[in-house]
Amino acid sequence: MYGYGTGMTGWGFIAMAITQLLFWGLLLGGVALLVRYLVRSHHDANLPPTRQTPQQVLAERLARGEIDEAEYQRRLTTLRSS
Template structure:
């Protein structure tokens, strides 16, 4: 009728306390991350723009008329030969 050796010892209390702290800590961190995800701003949602490459900048300068066709072709050849090496 009486069961012995099934009482909670000191170490079991320590593990229960540690488990409770871990449980509440994970719950609070999860709640904070969920709120951060839900209420983020538009700038955080958009991916950061990739800076244009050298050929793209060169093509823009040619399109604006800053350089002529010969200079564009020469610089483009230099850029493409540099990427092959």
């Protein structure tokens, strides 16, 4: 009962082939978009942080204990005057 006995004409086979091509095209396109999104997300996560201002770097050095408060104030005054 398979084949021509089912009543499917040439147009039915063409419609089935076009539908199958559309299905696979959409599926592969969706996979490509998903891969592009995942690669872009991974790339954005590896970007260096935004550049810090000199005042922020100085404040972090004070917080880590690399400089004392007097040194911090002296350098901060120098930064603000220039």
